[in-house]
Amino acid sequence: MSLSSSLNNAVSGLGAASRRAETLSGNVAGADRPGYLLREAVPGPAGRDLTIRRVRDPGLAQMRRDAQAGAAAAERDRDFQLRLDAALGDPDRPGTLQDRLARLDAALVQAAGNPSAASFLESALRDADALTAEVNALGRLVAAERSTAETTIEDTVIRLNTDLEAVARLNADIMRLGNRGGDAADLLDRRDLLIDRISLQIPLRTLPREGGAVALVSRGGVMLLDARPARIEFSARALVTPEMELGAGLSGLTIDGREMIRGDDRSRIAGGGLEALFMLRDDTAPRAGARLDAFAAELVSRFAQPAVDPTLGVGQPGLFTDAGAAFDPAALAGLAGRMALNPLLDPEDPATHWRLREGLGAALPGPAGRSDQLLRLGAALRSPQAPATTGLTGRSLGFVDLAATLRSAVSADRLRAEDATETRQVQAADLAARKDGGAVDIDAEMQRLIEVEQAYAANARVIQVVGDMIQRLTEI
Helix, strand or coil, rough: CCHHHHHHHHHHHHHHHHHHHHHHHHHHHHHCCCCCCCCEECCCCCCCCEEEECCCCCCHHHHHHHHHHHHHHHHHHHHHHHHHHHHCCCCCCCHHHHHHHHHHHHHHHHHHHHHCCCHHHHHHHHHHHHHHHHHHHHHHHHHHHHHHHHHHHHHHHHHHHHHHHHHHHHHHHHHHHHHCCCCHHHHHHHHHHHHHHHHHHHCCCEEEEEHHHHEEEEEECEEECCCCCCCCCCCCCCCCCCCCCCEEEEEEEECCEECEECEEHHHHHHHHHHHCCCCCCCCHHHHHHHHHHHHHHHHHCCCCCCCCCCCCCCCCCCCCCCCECCCCHHHHHCCCHHHCCCCCCCEEECCHHHHHHHCCCCCCCCCCCCHHHHHHHHHHHHCCCCCCCCCCCCCEEHHHHHHHHHHHHHHHHHHHHHHHHHHHHHHHHHHHHCHCCCCCHHHHHHHHHHHHHHHHHHHHHHHHHHHHHHHHHCCC
């Protein structure tokens, strides 16, 4: 081999070693950077020209995105169930629904034992009012969750539109850089992070396009980005009331003007956080609210029965009311949030307390020693009765068992949601740890850096030897 050929080979080797060292050091530096994937310096056709290849398994990336979207959806449901379960509380914890029922029962028994004691009547009224406040708080929690979901949907749609536009811009930048022969690996990292964020809300598939660009299509077949980003629209309500539902006061989702959600059909955006928000607003929270409304309906309707309070006329409300009115099955939605103590009774006004002993329809106080009405109120609390609605149960139960049924239903939903979330989180974490097949092994990269250093030193030595030989020849 001639001296010039040896020199050329050594110079090319130095360049290749330098490029490899740059790539390996970049891998080490970016190992913990979100979205960073392993780079490899790959020899070109001539064996010396290097190109930088970004290591990525598209199939593994798709599995990870689907798993993370499923985990995000499951977490939405779990978080709601946890909040509702915590608000309902354990039966033996002070201030919970079942504790309020037990306190009211005990107070009525105490008042019936000494009906002339004003303090016992006041205590029973305060416990009835506290029970009403607890039911109201649970109803307000469900209503607030629906309103929060509505607001979050609006925020999510704004972010989705912003992210789709950003991916479109990165597509254009990647194409321009590729046409000039530049390295677009960092741009690809940034684009993947944006696509990951979009996929958390709407699971999607990526389709390759010319020049390194990609198109995005939802798993349900809706094109989100191709030559241009789609426009996602949602009309949010400032306040979601219990009677509102999809198509009746609440908006669905449109993509480029096409409606995506009709009734229970969410297949076009299924599987991610956005669908979970609609499910929470339109299904999960209303179902929980219906159970609470059914419980409130029992309180309002049972205590207004003639057998419980013979002094009441037809259509008059009893101890518990629907915002002061009698129970109306047609106005069941939101009853838990509206339930109130009868306005004829005021725990703060001793002049009204006798009505609890005499009956709400009584014109004047009777003998202070009568306990029959208080006994009837206590019996209404304990005795099983056929339910006024089927929103909670179809069985005849007393209020203690009715509250236990409500508690059991909420706990079952929480356990189901927790199990589903844990399963999905484990799967998503396992796939995320693989980093789409492009995880950086720092130990391996450092070993390769040593090898590159040795190759660099060898080529430098060749150049030095060739230089010495040329100098020697010129001296002869």
